[in-house]
Amino acid sequence: MMKAVDDYMDLNYKLSVIPKKDFDGTEYFVAMYEELKGLEGVGDTKIEAIEDLDIAKEIWFQTMLENEDEIPMPRNYEEQKPVKMTYRIPVSLNDEIEAYMKREGISKNQAINLLVSKSLYEEHSLHEEQTIK
Missing domain, CATH: 1.10.1220 (Arc Repressor Mutant)
Known part of the structure; x- marks a missing residue:
């Protein structure tokens, strides 16, 4: 059973990065993990959005563990164990x-x-x- 934030950070969640347009037409990107609903990262580039998401993910995992809430596992976890x-x-x-x-x-x-x-x-x-x- 996992207990530490790093254990969850190493898991392979399905990542999506979607281009969006701001009210003034400026393009930006939103990164999210399929299994972690509501958790998003935003950036001017795809990489910035992923980096923002990873920061948010770590804080989210810490909060979930502190509150003893259940953290969703990635799909097909048995096939995606860290190597x-x-x-x-x-x-x-x-x-x-x-x-x-x-x-x-x-x-x-x-x-x-x-x-x-x-x-x-x-x-x-x-x-x-x-x-x-």
């Missing part, structure tokens, strides 16, 4: 990751997950744009 990896990286890349985690005030695991997720999301978006053209 422990041993991976060697150059010292310079490790230094950049550590600087990022200190700047953002997050753990190394969260930093790596966020950076990899952002990169994969950007790659997926780029691939979709190329497919559409």
